[in-house]
Amino acid sequence: MRLLRDLGRRKLRSTLTISGIAIGIMALVVFGSMANKMNALIDGGSKYYADKDVVSIGNMYAGTIQPLSLTDVDKIKAVDGVAAAAPSIEMMLDDSTATTMGTPEMITGTVPGSDKGLETFATTIAQGRKLQFGDTGNVVVLGSDLARKLNASAGGKVTIRGQEFEVIGILDPTLTAPDKDAEMPLATAQQLFVSTLPPVVRANVKASDLATSITVYPAKGVDPAVLKLRLEAALGTSYSVMDGADFDAMLGSISVIFSLVLTGVAGLSLLVGGLSTINTMAMAVAERTREIGIKRAIGASRWRIRREVVVESAAIGLIAGLIGLAIGAAMTTMFNDMGRASGNVLFDLTFGTAATALLFATGLGALAGFVPAWGASRLDPVTALRYE
Amino acid sequence: MAILEGRNLRKTYRLSKKNKVEALKGVEISIESGEMVAIMGPSGSGKSTLMHLLGLLHSPDPNHGPAPELYLGDQNVASLSDDERTKIRARRMGFVFQDFNLVPTLTAIENVLLACDYAGIKGKAAREAALEALGLVGLADRAGHKPAELSGGEQQRVAIARALVNKPEIILADEPTGNLDSDRSAEVLALLRQFNREHGQTIVLVTHDAEVGEACDRVIRMRDGRIRDNGLRAAAPAMAVDAVAVPA
Numbered sequence: 001m002r003l004l005r006d007l008g009r010r011k012l013r014s015t016l017t018i019s020g021i022a023i024g025i026m027a028l029v030v031f032g033s034m035a036n037k038m039n040a041l042i043d044g045g046s047k048y049y050a051d052k053d054v055v056s057i058g059n060m061y062a063g064t065i066q067p068l069s070l071t072d073v074d075k076i077k078a079v080d081g082v083a084a085a086a087p088s089i090e091m092m093l094d095d096s097t098a099t100t101m102g103t104p105e106m107i108t109g110t111v112p113g114s115d116k117g118l119e120t121f122a123t124t125i126a127q128g129r130k131l132q133f134g135d136t137g138n139v140v141v142l143g144s145d146l147a148r149k150l151n152a153s154a155g156g157k158v159t160i161r162g163q164e165f166e167v168i169g170i171l172d173p174t175l176t177a178p179d180k181d182a183e184m185p186l187a188t189a190q191q192l193f194v195s196t197l198p199p200v201v202r203a204n205v206k207a208s209d210l211a212t213s214i215t216v217y218p219a220k221g222v223d224p225a226v227l228k229l230r231l232e233a234a235l236g237t238s239y240s241v242m243d244g245a246d247f248d249a250m251l252g253s254i255s256v257i258f259s260l261v262l263t264g265v266a267g268l269s270l271l272v273g274g275l276s277t278i279n280t281m282a283m284a285v286a287e288r289t290r291e292i293g294i295k296r297a298i299g300a301s302r303w304r305i306r307r308e309v310v311v312e313s314a315a316i317g318l319i320a321g322l323i324g325l326a327i328g329a330a331m332t333t334m335f336n337d338m339g340r341a342s343g344n345v346l347f348d349l350t351f352g353t354a355a356t357a358l359l360f361a362t363g364l365g366a367l368a369g370f371v372p373a374w375g376a377s378r379l380d381p382v383t384a385l386r387y388e
Numbered sequence: 389m390a391i392l393e394g395r396n397l398r399k400t401y402r403l404s405k406k407n408k409v410e411a412l413k414g415v416e417i418s419i420e421s422g423e424m425v426a427i428m429g430p431s432g433s434g435k436s437t438l439m440h441l442l443g444l445l446h447s448p449d450p451n452h453g454p455a456p457e458l459y460l461g462d463q464n465v466a467s468l469s470d471d472e473r474t475k476i477r478a479r480r481m482g483f484v485f486q487d488f489n490l491v492p493t494l495t496a497i498e499n500v501l502l503a504c505d506y507a508g509i510k511g512k513a514a515r516e517a518a519l520e521a522l523g524l525v526g527l528a529d530r531a532g533h534k535p536a537e538l539s540g541g542e543q544q545r546v547a548i549a550r551a552l553v554n555k556p557e558i559i560l561a562d563e564p565t566g567n568l569d570s571d572r573s574a575e576v577l578a579l580l581r582q583f584n585r586e587h588g589q590t591i592v593l594v595t596h597d598a599e600v601g602e603a604c605d606r607v608i609r610m611r612d613g614r615i616r617d618n619g620l621r622a623a624a625p626a627m628a629v630d631a632v633a634v635p636a
């Protein structure tokens with residue numbers, strides 16, 4: 001209480017200092033929440049790709065994908081160490097050029113069961129049911145973000161690429177790619193895919209023979225990296241084979257950039273907030289020289305004086321942290337609400353991020369308090385008493 | 389029995405390499421337990437400096453002339469560390485200053501509680517002690533007032549309550565009535581006298597006021613960094629001049 005009163009004494013200066021730190025913490029919270037989301041996406045992908053190889057021609061992420069033939073599946077199955085090979089069609093949900101942050105909305109055509117139960121990336125169903133072997137026609141299982149965007153529920157209808165689909169299920173959130181996926185039977189996706197090809201190409205392909213990628217599950221005890229080499233040898237150089245390490249190498253850099261930005265923001269707020277807190281507290285100490293003299297004279301130890309200054313300084317940090325966190329939380333919530341309609345939920349403010357931000361702010365305040373606290377505790381009581 | 393006894397107390401302030409002030413030039417002083425003693429002398433004679441040594445706010449100079457000795461009871465406190473001196477100030481001494489020196493942001497009782505806190509008296513016991521001390525100085529009803537809301541005389545009484553609250557062996561007061569008019573001054577003095585009489589509280593005070601000096605058991609007179617008269621024998625008439633030789 002006394003502490004708040006002491007802060008209140010120097011309203012303007014304290015307010016400025018607190019605002020300075022609060023802005024830093026707010027930035028920390030916003031970027032941290034974004035990094036959380038990114039990392040969850042990348043982590044999900046990383047887990048997904050860890051135990052398998054994915055064969056394609058061209059790079060899906062670079063948009064240079066060319067169709068594979070289902071006969072490739074048999075070629076792959078013949079490779080030593082392959083337990084299962086699951087063909088799939090992956091394509092953009094629509095051709096709109098609107099850029100999305102995070103993973104794009106995708107159509108995934110699959111043959112349920114073709115993984116022979118080897119897929120370890122488990123999704124759970126929130127409504128309806130999963131896609132089953134034997135499902136045909138325009139049926140779709142939607143990821144949670146996509147379902148929200150399309151305002152769909154199990155049993156309802158949605159329109160995908162101009163066609164009406166029956167929603168047979170909706171997945172629980174995974175925080176990664178499947179949240180923006182529309183999963184449908186391979187044959188259905190093949191038809192949609194063919195319709196996107198240029199007419200010249202279309203005339204020369206058979207829809208039911210197409211895939212954009214083939215997911216290869218290694219047999220027990222076979223290292224995906226080793227299998228990758230065998231697949232490359234068997235398929236030739238026009239095919240590209242991606243394993244977990246490739247994925248990590250490709251997207252790990254994004255993670256690094258985010259960490260750098262985050263560290264930069266943290267560093268800046270450390271510098272700005274820390275210096276202005278040191279300044280505020282140094283002035284507070286100077287203003288209270290006489291008071292410190294009184295306290296020292298009547299028996300306050302040096303340690304007590306130091307503690308007083310550090311605690312007050314930490315309180316400045318904590319208050320600033322709370323304000324910054326509140327604004328940051330409001331901003332991420334607002335951005336998420338705005339983005340939800342378009343499926344762009346970009347921020348994930350976790351308890352850990354919030355706690356880190358508060359701890360960081362409080363620690364920063366306390367640390368900044370040490371400098372003036374030291375000076376305050378070294379004052380000679382008699383000299384301090386005489387100070388005007 | 390002497391509660392404070394000092395010998396060879398010297399203090400030199402060094403302003404620069406060449407410029408130094410010998411504020412105390414070897415003082416010998418003895419304060420008996422239960423005494424109320426006044427220290428008088430012209431301005432600059434070293435009264436405050438001596439009070440700082442007696443109050444363990446400063447240590448006597450160790451390294452010129454015979455080693456200084458300062459006994460509090462039977463403990464030589466002449467060369468204790470800052471922490472040890474602070475602890476003694478907190479638990480065994482009370483201070484009253486000329487300009488009251490209350491913490492402006494704290495209420496009367498909070499100021500008194502501060503001294504409890506440093507003396508290791510906590511919680512309910514501290515509150516009771518603080519209220520009792522404020523009651524003793526007649527300010528129980530002003531406990532919640534800030535210093536700015538109190539008159540000078542009232543502020544000094546709060547300061548006395550703060551000095552008393554830890555039941556100190558000795559109260560040191562440097563010109564406690566220096567900033568008060570004669571009526572307030574008489575009140576404060578009467579209060580100190582009362583604690584001395586009723587509780588046997590040892591009090592050392594510095595004053596320029598001959599009337600205040602007269603009200604004490606003994607007057608120690610200083611001049612030019614030395615004690616000229618320790619007041620133990622009847623004051624020689626010539627010495628009385630010191631008491632009035634005070635610049636306005």
Ligand SMILES: Nc1ncnc2c1ncn2[C@@H]1O[C@H](COP(=O)(O)OP(=O)(O)OP(=O)(O)O)[C@@H](O)[C@H]1O
Pocket residue numbers: 401402403409410411429430431432433434435436437438
């Ligand atoms: N911090 C200091 N630095 C330098 N010189 C000082 C300091 N404090 C006191 N002095 C000098 O020491 C001498 C004694 O000062 P002191 O304050 O003890 O006198 P005093 O008897 O209390 O005077 P007064 O009656 O005016 O309060 C004076 O000459 C003073 O100028």
Ligand SMILES: [Mg+2]
Pocket residue numbers: 435436437562
């Ligand atoms: Mg003085």
